[in-house]
Amino acid sequence: MSFNDEDNNEEKKSDIGSTDDANGDDLCSGCMGRRNALKWILGATATAVIGGSATVLATVKSPAPKKKRQKITAGDHLVYAIGPKSQQDIKMADLPVGQGMLAFPKGKEEHSNLIMLIHEKKSMFYKPTHLNWLPSGFVTYSAICTHMGCTVLWHPKSQRPAPYPHIYCPCHQSMFDIFHAAKVVSGPAPRPLPQLPIITNSGNEIVANGDFDGIPGPLPGGA
Numbered sequence: 338m339s340f341n342d343e344d345n346n347e348e349k350k351s352d353i354g355s356t357d358d359a360n361g362d363d364l365c366s367g368c369m370g371r372r373n374a375l376k377w378i379l380g381a382t383a384t385a386v387i388g389g390s391a392t393v394l395a396t397v398k399s400p401a402p403k404k405k406r407q408k409i410t411a412g413d414h415l416v417y418a419i420g421p422k423s424q425q426d427i428k429m430a431d432l433p434v435g436q437g438m439l440a441f442p443k444g445k446e447e448h449s450n451l452i453m454l455i456h457e458k459k460s461m462f463y464k465p466t467h468l469n470w471l472p473s474g475f476v477t478y479s480a481i482c483t484h485m486g487c488t489v490l491w492h493p494k495s496q497r498p499a500p501y502p503h504i505y506c507p508c509h510q511s512m513f514d515i516f517h518a519a520k521v522v523s524g525p526a527p528r529p530l531p532q533l534p535i536i537t538n539s540g541n542e543i544v545a546n547g548d549f550d551g552i553p554g555p556l557p558g559g560a
């Protein structure tokens with residue numbers, strides 16, 4: 338299935354609840370006007386990619402909206418955001434090279450903290466990516482689109498105009514270059530996805546080493 342396979346996506350109904358938090362905890366605040374149903378499903382359904390094909394695994398259930406995002410701090414363990422291992426710690430061996438998944442900082446599982454964790458060869462990355470935030474080629478970006486706040490997807494295959502694995506937003510087709518600090522390759526997203534500093538610990542778990550290097554999601558008042 339490709340992420341553009343709208344027929345397939347339309348069949349996958351989400352049970353996620355909406356929020357109306359002004360700080361970006363809604364899934365896609367501007368997407369409900371046009372082609373409402375599809376975009377709601379796409380924005381609300383978290384997708385992970387395993388083994389080169391996209392599979393909708395489950396939905397990310399946001400807790401009750403909060404006034405302010407809980408900042409991610411050094412030492413916060415990354416945990417599975419979805420699936421049968423939801424809220425369990427993520428270990429390096431869980432994500433082979435070429436794969437991506439959604440994660441949360443443990444105990445701070447709110448939508449605006451949703452993280453895209455990707456494993457690629459470290460030599461593939463270039464500045465302005467923080468090259469010292471890539472333990473063994475693991476990289477983490479905000480999973481909230483900077484355009485209107487949809488959940489972005491990991492796309493392991495080349496797709497014009499991004500001839501390499503990239504992050505893709507299904508709402509308005511923004512693409513982000515994972516090897517260049519998630520810069521916008523195409524689409525209406527106004528800013529890159531913020532990068533999250535991470536390290537690995539003695540238990541081979543992936544742990545945050547601070548907060549995002551920018552504001553996740555759309556800026557207040559637009560950008």
Ligand code: FES
Nearest residue numbers: 482484485506509
């Ligand atoms: S929300 Fe519009 S491109 Fe992502």
